Amino acid sequence: MKAFAAAVIAAVTLGVLAMFALTSSQKFAYQAFATSGARVSEPGTNLVGPRWNGAPRPDEFESEPHGKAEGEGSSPKRS
Amino acid sequence: MRRATTLFSTLLVAATLGVAAPAFAQSPIQADGVNPMGARPTADSVNEEFLFKQSDKIQGRISIPDRKAANLIQPQGREYQNFREGWLPWIGALVILGMLAALGLFFLFRGRIKMEHSQESGKKILRFNAFERFTHWMTATCFIILSLSGLNYIFGKRLLMPLIGPDAFGALAQWAKYSHVYLAWPFMLGVAFMFVLWIKDNIPNKVDIAWLKAGGGLIGRGHPHAARFNAGQKGVFWMVAGFGAAMSVTGLMMIFPFALTDINGMQLMQVVHSVIGIVFIAGILAHIYIGSLGMEGAYDAMGSGKVDLAWARAHHDLWVEQEQARTASGPQLKGHPAPAE
Numbered sequence: 001m002k003a004f005a006a007a008v009i010a011a012v013t014l015g016v017l018a019m020f021a022l023t024s025s026q027k028f029a030y031q032a033f034a035t036s037g038a039r040v041s042e043p044g045t046n047l048v049g050p051r052w053n054g055a056p057r058p059d060e061f062e063s064e065p066h067g068k069a070e071g072e073g074s075s076p077k078r079s
Numbered sequence: 080m081r082r083a084t085t086l087f088s089t090l091l092v093a094a095t096l097g098v099a100a101p102a103f104a105q106s107p108i109q110a111d112g113v114n115p116m117g118a119r120p121t122a123d124s125v126n127e128e129f130l131f132k133q134s135d136k137i138q139g140r141i142s143i144p145d146r147k148a149a150n151l152i153q154p155q156g157r158e159y160q161n162f163r164e165g166w167l168p169w170i171g172a173l174v175i176l177g178m179l180a181a182l183g184l185f186f187l188f189r190g191r192i193k194m195e196h197s198q199e200s201g202k203k204i205l206r207f208n209a210f211e212r213f214t215h216w217m218t219a220t221c222f223i224i225l226s227l228s229g230l231n232y233i234f235g236k237r238l239l240m241p242l243i244g245p246d247a248f249g250a251l252a253q254w255a256k257y258s259h260v261y262l263a264w265p266f267m268l269g270v271a272f273m274f275v276l277w278i279k280d281n282i283p284n285k286v287d288i289a290w291l292k293a294g295g296g297l298i299g300r301g302h303p304h305a306a307r308f309n310a311g312q313k314g315v316f317w318m319v320a321g322f323g324a325a326m327s328v329t330g331l332m333m334i335f336p337f338a339l340t341d342i343n344g345m346q347l348m349q350v351v352h353s354v355i356g357i358v359f360i361a362g363i364l365a366h367i368y369i370g371s372l373g374m375e376g377a378y379d380a381m382g383s384g385k386v387d388l389a390w391a392r393a394h395h396d397l398w399v400e401q402e403q404a405r406t407a408s409g410p411q412l413k414g415h416p417a418p419a420e
Contacts, residue, residue: 003209003384007216014265015258022260022334033145 127152135343147337159346163353171233171357178361182368189297192374195393203385204402211276212384218269218319221262226360228255233353263330270323273316280307281316286397296394307398315366322359326352 130137136153194200207215231239231252240248287310293303295311303309308316329352332338336345370377376390391399 001382003212004216007213008220010213011217011221011262011265014268015261018261018264019257029145033143033148035142035144 147342150342153342155343155346159350162350167353168233168237170354171230174357174361175230175364178364182365182373185297186368186373191372192296194376194387194390197389197392199388199392202388204388204391204399205384206380206386206391207384209384212381214269214272214276215381217265218273221266221269222363224258224262225266226356226363228259229353229356230360231255232259260334263327263334267323267327270319270327274320274323277308277316278320281313283310283313286310287313302393302396304397305395306401307395309395311369315362318359318362322355322362325355326359329355 127137131154135155137151138149139151141149235248235252235255239251243251284306286304286306290303290305290310293301295309296302297311329348332340332345332348333352340348370381376387379386379390388399
């Protein structure tokens with residue numbers, strides 16, 4: 001039973017470590033693929049709107065975009 | 080008379096031009112297939128078939144760094160979609176349900192393989208030490224989560240979503256995806272540990288052939304000779320090692336998409352990963368069955384690590400002799416666990 005408990009704890013621990021390691025190497029599409037000459041989508045927005053049913057909220061256009069992504073886009077032009 | 084001849088000639092020329100002129104106008108190509116201008120506009124025009132002879136996909140030109148976005152047409156994508164949405168669910172259902180049905184039938188006809196009691200019953204022998212059990216259970220718990228979350232990729236939207244609704248299914252599928260990607264790492268580590276720990280006891284030999292010829296104790300009532308692992312367990316070991324390696328490689332290719340291959344390769348990775356995964360699950364179902372419900376006393380090996388000596392003598396007699404010869408004073412037989420290795 002101790003071996004099983006230790007195995008589960010180790011699996012979860014390694015999984016969390018993998019999560020942090022993988023997340024640190026990920027970039028949003030607008031960061032990875034945008035250049036000074038091309039912009040990939042508008043950061044933090046999507047085509048259907050924040051509510052995903054296409055219907056905007058009354059305060060949608062006065063507040064910050066829903067789920068706005070953080071971080072800067074890559075500036076150097078790579079193509 | 081002269082006027083009549085002139086009129087007739089005029090009508091003849093007019094009729095000839097009226098019939099032939101449209102034909103010349105519509106088809107400038109001569110009888111030899113070359114038009115008078117020396118060009119074959121229809122024969123040499125660029126079409127889809129011509130482009131696919133040059134490459135397996137048609138690409139355009141883009142200005143963003145993501146070169147994959149230049150892909151316009153990839154016919155293999157239709158074949159992949161046909162497999163993913165057509166063949167794969169049927170293959171998965173047939174293989175996994177087929178294995179469950181086979182195990183159910185085997186249990187009905189063979190029943191649970193009972194422990195045979197002898198004078199050695201009650202004495203314990205250490206079969207797997209703590210680190211071996213730790214490695215086994217870390218790999219096993221990850222495998223169960225990976226299997227369920229993997230099957231959700233195939234069957235979730237078909238079976239689960241109608242039951243729990245799209246919102247709950249969306250949340251569940253998201254967490255299943257996280258668990259699949261992150262628990263793959265301790266699983267890969269566990270497979271590597273198991274490979275190093277047990278490979279020396281899993282090299283096939285002549286004893287395995289005799290074990291297979293005798294039906295491995297599953298068919299009939301006898302117990303053929305076996306060392307630490309019998310031929311069936313060796314089969315499970317090499318299945319886990321081989322399938323584990325294949326799942327790891329194809330899985331890594333999907334965790335880091337397009338790092339080493341293009342869209343064709345990505346689709347191939349998914350096909351290999353899904354098919355092997357299904358066969359892997361079916362194989363492990365048989366392993367779980369024989370290690371728990373199918374055989375009395377077998378679970379103790381990975382539960383407490385110690386098995387009944389009478390059980391060990393019946394199923395792994397060569398291993399027991401080897402252990403007893405190694406520990407001549409018999410410390411394991413007197414209740415003082417010693418490492419099996």
